[in-house]
Amino acid sequence: MTPQKAIDESTTDERVSFEEYLKLGHEGRVEWVDGRVEKLMPVSLIHVEMFGFLYLLLRFFLNRTKLGVVKPGGYPIKLSELSRAREPDLMVVLSANADRMKPTYFDGAPDICIEIVSPESVGRDYETKFNEYEAAGVTEYWLFDPARRAADIYALDEDGKYARLPMRQGKLVSNLLPGFALDPALLWQRELPNEDAILDLVAEMVTADTG
Numbered sequence: 001m002t003p004q005k006a007i008d009e010s011t012t013d014e015r016v017s018f019e020e021y022l023k024l025g026h027e028g029r030v031e032w033v034d035g036r037v038e039k040l041m042p043v044s045l046i047h048v049e050m051f052g053f054l055y056l057l058l059r060f061f062l063n064r065t066k067l068g069v070v071k072p073g074g075y076p077i078k079l080s081e082l083s084r085a086r087e088p089d090l091m092v093v094l095s096a097n098a099d100r101m102k103p104t105y106f107d108g109a110p111d112i113c114i115e116i117v118s119p120e121s122v123g124r125d126y127e128t129k130f131n132e133y134e135a136a137g138v139t140e141y142w143l144f145d146p147a148r149r150a151a152d153i154y155a156l157d158e159d160g161k162y163a164r165l166p167m168r169q170g171k172l173v174s175n176l177l178p179g180f181a182l183d184p185a186l187l188w189q190r191e192l193p194n195e196d197a198i199l200d201l202v203a204e205m206v207t208a209d210t211g
Helices: 018-023 045-065 095-100 119-136 184-188 195-210
Strands: 030-033 036-039 068-072 077-079 084-086 090-094 112-116 140-145 150-156 162-164
Touching (some): 018 030, 045 195, 068 095, 090 095, 119 140, 119 162
Parallel strands (some): 112 140
Antiparallel strands (some): 068 090, 077 084
């Protein structure tokens, strides 16, 4: 059996196929770009905490509404036409596209890609991935920037370009997730809502949508 190849300084510039990328052993986060493996910097505590909040919020919401599933980073999306394999912090896959979830990657553009901006990822999240997700046909791109206290949802318009969705009554809303409504002020609190509070938020969203 061939030993699993590890990513180190000598292999990050080496060209590998997508299949080889999937088999690479590595520590930390990596992405596949034009045949090369890119290492990503470790994230901050606020990034981890915001990720945990958003993951639970979407997981509980999607469980209640049966609209789809949320998957965390580490499960790459294969954007074949762009020769990219990106690992968004979170992705949402609607039930209609569940068949594109392969054991080790998602085939094509997911319905929603979510990125939490870190100091080292500003250019990548606001420009590189913005353009890539738009070109690949990711229907919605959610961006959360703790440093700037900015939260935006972009959706593809009729020309296939991202346009920022307006907030509704001060809350972020999604075209793809009826009932979902998040007050971005919650994200900038010293302590993010705990699991019980998140369940209450989801209950309010579902009740408001069906009321």
